[in-house]
Each structure stands twice: as C-alpha cells, then as structure tokens.
Amino acid sequence: MREHFGCFFQMANAKGSKVLIVGNKCYRCGHEWLPTGDTPRVCPRCKSPYWDRPRKSETDSEDNEFEDVVGKVFERLEKVIKNHKDDMSEEDISYELQKMVGDLSPEEQMLLKKKLLEERK
Structure with missing residues (x-):
C-alpha cells in the first residue's frame, strides 16, 4: 500500500x-x-x-551526503593504516572500520544503512 x-x-x-x-x-x-x-x-x-x-533531483542531495559520510570514514581509515605502517591485517582493518562506523552520528549511520540496503536490492 x-x-x-x-x-x-x-x-x-x-x-x-x-x-x-x-x-x-x-x-x-x-x-x-x-x-x-x-x-x-x-x-x-x-x-x-x-x-x-519525488523527482530524482530531490534525492541527489541524499546521495551527496552519503558520499560525504563514506569519504569521511575512508579518510580516517587511511590515516589509521598509514600510522600502522601498512602492517595491519584484514581483520584489524575490518575492526577499525566497524569502530569508525560506530563513531558516526545516528543520522549518518541511518543514511549509510539505508544506502547499503538499497544497493542489495
């Protein structure tokens, strides 16, 4: 409905x-x-x-927000990897990524979750 x-x-x-x-x-x-x-x-x-x-242009701002959130997370992750001189295992990287997503605001987490669920469809 x-x-x-x-x-x-x-x-x-x-x-x-x-x-x-x-x-x-x-x-x-x-x-x-x-x-x-x-x-x-x-x-x-x-x-x-x-x-x-809604028209596509009304959802474009949400796409830009999503790109900003993902960019912010990956910038922080790159810094952590560089600080560990590239000797991090895949498990360590995965753990750090989960921590960074947990540090996002609730609005950013919801946006990230929504976009990831859309991609699965």
Whole structure:
C-alpha cells in the first residue's frame, strides 16, 4: 500500500465539528485531491504516473551526503593504516572500520544503512 503525502482537508459535518481527511498530493504538479478508493495510478490533473514519487533531483542531495559520510570514514581509515605502517591485517582493518562506523552520528549511520540496503536490492 502506498503512502498518501502531505495533503490534509478539513471538512465540517452536519453538527459543525471539523474532521481531518488525508488526501493525495502530486509531487509533479502540486495538485491536491481527496481519495476516491484505491491508490490512483496517475495524477488526475497532469496525468503523471509518478505523482507519488519525488523527482530524482530531490534525492541527489541524499546521495551527496552519503558520499560525504563514506569519504569521511575512508579518510580516517587511511590515516589509521598509514600510522600502522601498512602492517595491519584484514581483520584489524575490518575492526577499525566497524569502530569508525560506530563513531558516526545516528543520522549518518541511518543514511549509510539505508544506502547499503538499497544497493542489495
């Protein structure tokens, strides 16, 4: 089941109290509408089948963040390896890498995990 994004409508019933209804909003043209049953295949206004997906450019910033996080980890790992004069075993390198990932902020760890899971698909 797909999510319905960011569109809420307030309606008054017969007694005048307000009811909040979750609606649909197109990522492409911004059109908002009330659901009429199943998840729509296209936006009723612009007819885009991608109405419920952000444009690629909106996800590019997340890719750049991911590259920054990975770059930061590998820079630190290179320094550790150089300090040990290249005599580290693969197990030592793996241990240091796990430590460095553990030192990342929770947001950076979630971003790293999300991107790695996407790559597995």
